[in-house]
Amino acid sequence: MSVVDAPARSEAPEEQVRDRADVRRQVRLVVVFALAAAMVLLFRLTTDSFSVTYLLEAQRSADSQPRSLDGSLVNWVALVLALAGVVLAALNRVPRGGLGLLLYVLVGLSFYVAFMAWAFADQGEGFQASISNPIPGTISIATPLVLGALAGVVCERAGVINIAIEGQFLAGAFSASLFASIALSSLAFIPLWLCAPFGLLGGALAGMLVSAILGLFALRYQVNQVVLGVVIVAFATGLTGFLLGQIPSESTGRLNNPDPLEPLAVPVLSDIPVIGQALFEQTILVYLTYAAVVVVALLLFQTRWGLRVRAVGEHPKAADTVGIKVNRLRWQAVLFGGLLAGLGGAYYTVGSSGAFDKEMSAGTGFIALAAVIMGRWHPVWAALAAVFFGFMRNLGTQLSLVDRIPGDLIGALPYLATVIVVAGFVGRVRPPAADGEPFVKA
Secondary structure: OOOOOOOOOOOOOOOOOOOHHHHHHHHHHHHHHHHHHHHHHHHHHOOOOOEEEEEOOOOOOOOOOOEEEEHHHHHHHHHHHHHHHHHHHHOOOOOOOHHHHHHHHHHHHHHHHHHHHHHOOOOOOOOOOOEEOHHHHHHHHHHHHHHHHHHHHHHHHOOOOOOOHHHHHHHHHHHHHHHHHHHHHOOOOOOHHHHHHHHHHHHHHHHHHHHHHHHHHHHHOOOOHHHHHHHHHHHHHHHHHHHHHOOOHHHHHHHOOOOOOOOEEOOOHHHOOOOHHHHHEEOHHHHHHHHHHHHHHHHHHHOHHHHHHHHHHHOHHHHHHOOOOHHHHHHHHHHHHHHHHHHHHHOOHHHHHOOOOOOOOOOHHHHHHHHHHHOOOOHHHHHHHHHHHHHHHHHHHHHOOOOOOOHHHHHHHHHHHHHHHHHHHHOOOOOOOOOOOOOOOO
16 A cells, blocks of 8 residues: 655744733834934924034033034934834834943933924024033932932832832921031031031931831831821921921021031042033032942842842742741831931932922922832832933923923923833833732731
8 A cells, every 4th residue: 555645744934922012112112213203303394593502511600601512413313313213113123231221322312412402493682591511400300319219119129118208308308407507506516517417317317207107107007008108298298397387587597597518529530521520529418329329229139138128028928937027127128218218308408408498399209209110119220210300300490491392391391201211111010019018927
């Protein structure tokens, strides 16, 4: 019997199954890069003269002279980079990791310069505003936001939602002003150069006190942490406003008039062009903020304590079964976060303006909380998100010098940019699994 061989099957190449997350990433990148290219093209079509000037000095002086910028060339560069991003995204060839981040930075920076050239172009006769270095203003706005974001990361990594960052800011700002003023006017044994740093101690203690209230009700009495945080913010707002009103006018200079911290220049680093003076001629509180990002990242990811904190934030019952004191660790994280947020609040008084004013943090604690989410509960990324928000708020301040954009839109610009970044690059985020869930030992 003959055996008839079956016809050989033509094997089609195996189709690659793509993950849905990868498809969503591709769509987001195409949309974001396409919007950037469309906006840059719109800038070119709506500009008559690209003649603009800029200043890169961190601090203006009598010798500072604006320099001219070829806005047309910048516009072309930004358009080419944005279109290249569109093509790479459409072909799903946008690399991940460092190369992808480099592409995002290049497109973002070129778009920023093209946008500023458009905003400051066609100013007409009279006063001519110049584009200024955004770094000093960004550092000024972002310093308390970074400290507040770090406080939120530490607390939420341990499983405690810290909505009360705004209240910790206010308490820290008021106490820092009070401590520094008392040290300046009444404590003769404290040298003058230590009075403002003494205010940092007051701010840190006040932040920890507010955190202790959060920990008491959240961990001991298991109150809903979101509601508790809102109540603490309202309490701190009312209490600091009340205490400020109780200071007699004749005692204001003694109780609410601290000398701000003095800038300290770092040798060599402060001489770097463009960024040196802006980054390395700052107060001790700004340097503490730089160090805090590194310290918190190392504590959370390179120490046994950090491993345990993350464990109680993800699976407290499992952590308890191996002998970890869940609520004790949560208390430690909450108090440490309060210390960081209290220092952030101190920036509003001894770190910048001096005297405390009612509600002077102006809701920045909630912005710091948004930076925690935008940074995916990671200290470094949360700090970068806070810097980004500070950059956008500083941008709004610069744009108020020209009338190219309506004032109401300028005020909404930081929030709009944050939404675009979250939708285009951050995507879906997942908090710690036990975030906000009280733990009761069986």
